[in-house]
Amino acid sequence: MDPSYRPSLVHKNSSGSVALPFAGSDLVLSPSQWSRHVVGKISSWIDLDSEDEILRADSETTLKQEISWASHLSLQACLLPAPKGKSCGNYARCVNQILQNLNNMQLWLRIPLVKSEDDSMDVNSDNLIDSWEIWNSFRLLCEHHSHLSIALDILTSLPSANSLGRWFGESVRAAIINTDAFLTNARGYPCLSKRHQKLITGFFNHSVQIVISGKLVHRLPKGNTAVASNSDGNNVDGGQGHPLRPYLDYIAYLYQRMDPLPEQERFELGYRDFLQSPLQPLMDNLEAQTYETFEKDTVKYIQYQRAVCKALLDKVPEKEALTTTTVLMVVGAGRGPLVRASLQAAEETGRKLRVYAVEKNPNAVVTLHGLVKLEGWENIVTIISCDMRHWDAPEKADILVSELLGSFGDNELSPECLDGAQRFLKQDGISIPSSYTSFIQPVTASKLYNDVKSHKDVVHFETAYVVKLHNVARLAPTQPVFTFTHPNHSTDRSNDRHKKLRFEMPNDTGSAMVHGFAGYFDATLYKDIHLGIEPSTATPNMFSWFAIFFPLRTPICLHPGSSLEVHFWRCSGPTKVWYEWGVTSPTASPIHNSNGRSYWVGL
Ligand SMILES: C[S@@+](CC[C@H](N)C(=O)[O-])C[C@H]1O[C@@H](n2cnc3c(N)ncnc32)[C@H](O)[C@@H]1O
CATH class of the missing domain: 3.40.50.150 (Vaccinia Virus protein VP39)
Known part of the structure; x- marks a missing residue:
């Protein structure tokens, strides 16, 4: 789109029709090239929350026109400019309207990793605001729409590791690295700080597209063809002579340097973040x-x-x-x-x-x-x-x-089965396993949340899923939930349990969204021999169990330094065992799965 275009400045001709001021004909590419290789970029001047009424109206018209053009070309995604300030209600309203009528196109909202209050992007400013908050209010206003994702702008300065970690549970589709963020190595070529390198590697691991943006800011050693062909930073001729080639080469080097995925991980690629119903080996017969x-x-x-x-x-x-x-x-x-x-x-x-x-x-x-x-x-x-x-x-x-162990230890009813078998174990007999404990931790998991939400019912929100967790941010260390010991010679043999847990959010994380709880187990087989999937002690190279995920019907926003109080219950009736769970602080959630109405394990 012509950058000087403003709808309010266009005088309609007598017939009332105007051609939109697009830069060129779409016939320069074939339809499949448009849909497979191009991401649309919405004009960056738009400001839908401006005080200036004309600018606001122009912005809304332009946004809709450009999205309509991108849909016409069947683009996979469009990049939306970052909200200008902290308040983005009208921008979100318009995007939400657009989302209601969008077919397959994704909208990637640009969010700078670090942002100052005065919008200067000056990372030395005292008024740094947590840009995650902007993303959060935008997506809340758009009701967590699954077609709304994030393109993160990476600048020179990076927030704390905990703060960065949150993004790995969000739907980040692209990371746009500005050439200013690159350092210069001893040979004069662009490179990135160790922390930036780690971040980029993390993005590669999460299939986040890397985009290089900005001008050539490195004066490369003589003889480099990239500079020789062009040094104004504006030539977009592709191929070897592209002015940003040295940056691209460096990013490619980071990718090539990564360790190949272990065979097991490669095998499990297709299971990443894919929700499965837990097995019921007691009630059903395994295949x-x-x-x-x-x-x-x-x-x-x-x-x-x-x-x-x-x-x-x-x-x-x-x-x-x-x-x-x-x-x-x-x-x-x-x-x-x-x-x-x-x-x-x-x-x-x-x-x-x-x-x-x-x-x-x-x-x-x-x-x-x-x-x-x-x-x-x-x-x-x-x-x-x-x-x-x-x-x-x-x-x-x-x-x-x-x-008889499930991802959450007791969830395949090992306690009930072993209580039954204990009759024929000698008084001094040994049970292998001798005990097992379940663990949980709160997670950001927007993909899982949206998958559960897509069923549009309460039942799916009150079900625990087995899942190979990948696109998640683990927000606090795990804590033990229920322990079962065998043989159990105690007089109170109930396997019902209740546990209240309090998770403290680290102070340097910023706010974060809790979409649910990741669950794991650790089993003591005998003495010091254990087996488990709790992340800090997980048995290496064991693949029989993925984690379990307990969703929340409404995600809960946790603020820095605040704590999350959650209750888990293990309940039983004559024919079934089930879990109930609910958050009591910072806000109360409904108790999930009351009476095992949505999810239970048959006895
Ligand atoms: C998780 S599988 C493990 C099978 C095998 N031990 C292995 O490691 O491959 C659990 C097995 O226990 C059986 N099982 C579950 N509950 C049982 C019960 N109450 N009595 C007898 N077998 C049971 C299931 O049918 C299933 O074959």
Whole structure:
């Protein structure tokens, strides 16, 4: 669009029609080039919250005209100029109107990472305001519309690491680095500070597009073709001679320098931020494919084998190794990987075992029989096709091995199953795992929030999801929620729980939005052998579990230094177990999933 164009200055001709002052014909590119390679840029002079009524009206007309032109060209996205001040109500109203009628096009609102109150972008100014607040009020006014995203302007100065971390939970689509933000290396070429490098690498990891903007501000050593061809910083001829080429080369170098994704991460790419319903292995029967996936996780079985080794050595002293047979029961044996791990532990320690493999899924039992026959374990392993809670065992076990754990530890009803199995564990018997604890932490997760919201019902907001968390900001360290210990000899055997937790926001984060809680577990298999996904202690290279996500119906804004109080309940009835959760401070949320009305696990 012609930068001097103002609708109010256009005199309509007698027929009332005017051609809009676009720079050139759209025929310079093919329709697919427009839609695949071009992001529209809305005129930066527009100011929809100006005191000047004419400017305000001109801005609204221009914004709508330009968006309409971009839609006509089927562009994927349009870059909206940053709100001029802190107050952006009218701008948000117009954008919200546009969003209601937009098909697929995304709107990327430009937000400077650092902004001063007087809009000078002078990062040394005393009046720095947290630009996240501007984004937050804009998206709240637009009701978290999923087509409204962010293009961050990166300047010389960067806020604290915690403050930057928040953006990784927001829908940042592009990072625009101004050439002023580049330093000069010893050879005269542009480079970035360590902190900028880290930030850019983080953006690469989150598929954020990097855009270089500004003029060539580096005087490059002689012989550099990029400068030789043009040094005015305005020539946009693409290719080798582009004046911003040295900056682009540096960004490409940062990308190439990144470590390749480990194989496991590559395999999990398609699962990133994809919400899945948790398994119900007690109520449903797992499929062969699911068992197959479990069985590939060698790390998990190595941990179990180490735990069984330790337990066997504790149970049977060396001098009794040849005369004592330990009774080990794998409860919930699936297709047998824990049976194999236990037998390997027996071999490793030179201890003798008698194994019972208890499994309630009749289909898995078929495979179990095949395995036992194939391996020639018929004299050692007895297969029991039965629910462990109802099995009448012929003898008691010295060691009970199970893996009934969900992403939140107890959410696949391990406590209820093991309480049932405890009848046939000797008084001094060992349970592997001996305990497990769930953990939560508040997160910004705008993508997950929008995915839940897209169902337009309460049920989905009151459901916990298994998800490979990626586009999230973890706002505070995790805290333990519920712990279960086995065997449980206490007189009060209720598995119902209530926990109140208080999360303190670090002072240098700024405000942040809590879209829900990420949940994890850690299990003690035996003594010092543990297994888990709690981020600070997670078992390396184990992939059987993704995190769990408990959404909030209305996201909660947390201010710097404030705290978030949340309650989690584990409740049970005759046929089901469920969680309820609710925030009580800084504001109260509804209690989610009252009576397990939306999400429950069948007993
Ligand atoms: C998470 S899978 C683990 C399977 C296997 N141990 C492994 O590591 O691959 C849990 C298994 O326990 C079984 N299971 C769950 N509850 C059970 C119960 N009450 N009695 C017997 N088996 C049960 C399920 O059918 C499933 O095969």
